Amino acid sequence: MHGKGMSSQGPKDFKSALRRFWFSIREWKVKIIVASILSLVSTLLMVFGPMILGMMTTSAMESLKNQGAINWPEINFLGFVLIATFLLSAVISYIQGVVTSSLSVLYEKKLRNSILEKMRKLPIGYFDKTPNGDVMSRMINDVDTISVSFAETLTQIITSFTMLFGYLAIMLYLSITLSLIAIIAVPISTIFISVVLKKAKVYFAAERATLGKLNSIIEENFSGQLIIKANNHAGKSIKSFDKMNTRLYEESRRAQFLSSLTFPLTHVFLNLAYAGVCMLGGYYVISGAISIGGIQAFIQYLNRFNRPITEVAQLSSTIQQILAAAERIFNFLEETEETPEVEKSLFKQIMNKDRKFLGEVEFRNVNFSYDVKPVIKNFSVKIEPGMQVAIVGPTGAGKTTIVNLLMQFYDPNDGEILIDGVETKKMRRDEVRDLFGMVLQDTWLFSGTIMENLKYGAKKISDEEVYKAAKMVGVDHFIKSLPNGYQTVISEDSDNISAGEKQLLTIARAVISEPMMMILDEATSNVDTRTEQLIQDAFSKLTKGRTSFVIAHRLSTIREADLILVMREGNIIEQGNHKELIAKNGFYAELYNSQFSEDV
Template sequence: MPHKRRTHEKPENMKKTMRQLLSYMAAYKWGFVIGIVCAVASVSIAVIGPKITGEIITEIANGFMNKVQGIGGIDFDAIKKTCAILLAIYAFSAGMEYAQSFIMATVSNKIGYRLRAQMSEKIDRLPFSYFDSHSRGDVISRFTNDVDTMVQSLNQSLASLVSNIVRIVGYLWMMLSISWQMTLLALLIIPLSLAVVIVITKNSQRFFLAQQNSLGLLNGHIEEMYGAHEIVTAFNGQKKSIEKFEMYNGQLYDSAWRSQFLSGLMQPMTMMIGNLGYVGVSILGGYLVLHQVIAIGDIQSFITYTRSFTQPINQIAQSMNMLQSTMAAAERVFAFLNEPEVLPDTKNPVPVAFEGKPLIQGQVVFENVRFGYKPDKIVINDFSMFVRPGQKIAIVGPTGAGKTTLVKLLMRFYELNGGAIYIDGHDTRTFKRKDLRSLVGMVLQDAWLFEGTVRDNLKFGDPDASDEKMKRAAKMAHVDHFIETLDNGYDTMLSEGSANVSQGQRQLLTIARAFLSDPKILILDEATSSVDTRTEVLIQKGMDALMEGRTSFVIAHRLSTIRNADAILVLNEGDIVEIGDHESLMRRNGFYTKLYNAQFSSEEE
């Protein structure tokens, strides 16, 4: 199910997100402290520079006037010493800034690494219902775009914010040391600049969050359409796909344009206000020099401070914009990390093996099972069934009857709304999930293989299996001949999406993988739906041999393939409507007979 677009544009709880972010950063507090100290040291020493430059100008001007009056000249030795001090100050400042950049980059990327690691661990603890309501692209966007936004902000904005606050304080102190009158005039621009910043920040905040949400939706659509490119093309769905892409792209463009436009207004607006203050200071400074209140070099120093005074305000405004985007990204990341997890495993789990020998025989009991993907939409009602070890149970029924859902519940992919499922008399909730799933081998309708060698894909079922055992499993699945015809045999690389093998071959490989895992319980969900009739017969023989002594659940629409099942379970709308073997069900002339005759007639046609 695609992820639904969030209707709100502002963070649901900004304070909560901020507290969680600060709590998360606490583990790296000393790195941030040292980085910020370096930034403060760099800025503090650099603030003195314009004042010293002004003293050089004053020395030159006074020396020139003395030379004109014939009472002395320019003291170049004093100027050289002052220039040396100035160079040392700027060198120290540059060194501290480099140290700050190195430390902040290291710490912020460690946070990004830790966040992604925790999200990677979290994704394995999320219930399947989470992925029913969130697209893969949206989840990927949280791992990539949102975490990257947080890392960049912590790397750049945090130190920049502190540095610029120190600059403002330092500039203000130096300005006061030169002239309080000129400082008072310069300070008149601050309320106006702050008002502009507050107004723009308040209005841009909602667009930054909308931008992050739109980016997640767009990524989800692209990933979905790319993954199903052949299907989209086959059904001439390009136009609809492009229209949907253009809608999401338009939403992203609109929110990104508005957020960037508003944030881009800050610099020109504050610069204009700063220039007004600069003109006023220049006029007042000239007046004070004429009345010998300040030295001529102090005008240059003060003008430099005045021109620089608005830059930290601009940069703070930009940092605030970046922090707004960071809070939107952090809210999405922490929302993912705060998602309710699957119920924890029991503290006293039932063992499934002892000294390498299995303890489970494969008896399965469904007792009054009740389940719905949503509490108000129940798909399985009061389902009960007893399955002896080694029995082959076929599950048939129309689409939506609950066939696949039933085996997902056996694997404990979802928690029951009522009732219980037992294996060898033990409630499945008394097993560790890992142990429970190790008992079951699954072959799904959607044949999944990852990018890697054929050997790696087969041994995914049992990483410790020997090559001999692997090849025996491939032979039982009747896929060994196909593998041997490949250029590199079992070491042949499968491309992303396994595009270099056919759908039927992919299905055969997944069946071989299930064989290799040597499970006590088998689940075959439309396992032969993508192979030809001849291959299906061969697979059926191999599966019959494999299922000997194992409890098996076979879900199939091809009813001819499950005639030899010990029991056929006929489901309709979440309820058992019939149960029995093929002959008894056909004699009953009920729901199963109608399904079988309808399929037989369609196959003949």
């Protein structure tokens, strides 16, 4: 669901949302003022239309009565004024529409850029705890709600209130008694509408919450099709979706039913007033208290008087929708960001005069908790330049967390992490991350050609260097077998590429970026034994002279590591090379023997 349906619930704090909304658009206040003036002038010109028509009618009737013929020069002059008024109003309205539309598009662009920029600044922990569907809903649905309704609502606010007070002023000028009949219907209908909208708001709030849950279910079902099919869970998934979808339908139906009552309720009371005006106005014409043109103009004003009142009643709901969507966006934009970057980075200190990077890494008494649960406890280790370090242990031991801390995806609660003797927190995050090439268990490929994917993250690199790296990893033959070779268009969802082939591409991408250090997080989990050996050979060449970290469950891939860190419950319980740890006959030996008992 897009547009208005996404933001039916009002903001939790109306005044705060309105203040923040104005603050976010005030950079275009000149455009807003210009659009407001244009809308005001256009509406005022339209307001005088019925008055001019009434004058034409009165002129014709009086000239026939007094002179026996219609005074055509006067009628023609009034007709020319009427046409000119309508044309000028239309031109001004068009210009005003262009201004407000450009304002709406600019604001939409600003919001999307702000959300994307905010995503860049948010810590990884936010995305760990927040469903992707929720963030996407804010960036797509909530922004759409604002962009679709903003320009229209700004125009309606000015137009409706100008018409309302303009019509009312002229109606009072024509007849105070008839005007009172029209006016008295307004507060009565407003009372009924406020009661209805108050009840509707409860259902709108429930609809909003249910829609968020439904988005999450849709995303889970879409991204988890393989698991769903493998576990024959399709039937339960459909039932779960159908249950939530039915619940959303019921809440939306009730909310829309109640909110839709505002229009007919307004018209009931205003039409009753219209009938009263027609009867009393007829009497006034017969008695000579008002001219025929005057009552004609009054009835036209009364008929048009319904429109701004109806729009004002509906505007309250639309404004609630806009502010609710804006509030969700503003709340997202105010989420806690990563800790501020250092003002003066010490990154240059890790380079000598020849700009040769060493690659010494040290963890000193590092502690880290995820929420309140301790994950890393007093972790200390020093890794010499050029070492290949393997990190092993059972699930939940803290292996990936160590890498996340090293890459500054998370900040440690206590302790220090140093690269070549300089604390990482005294360097910019992008500088630290530029030092590493990272290959994860979960592959990620964007929509584009294979060549574009392989060059992703590389500064400047020629096609020949890409070919060389692809051959080194052993993926060149596979790429050339595709219909368009390196220019074949792929994406994360491409079904003509296997999981192992995708992994090979991400590994080749890491090789091409030529990082100072390497991180491999279960990088060979999706490949067969033969391909694994090719990758191991490629990594041996790639990591030669580079400090590298390998997280592995498949212990056959780390037998040649210089240092193996064995972790359990956030602590290093053993360390050494493969032979040393096997000789200790401890926890590592137990893990290894469970996988490769025939090798021991």
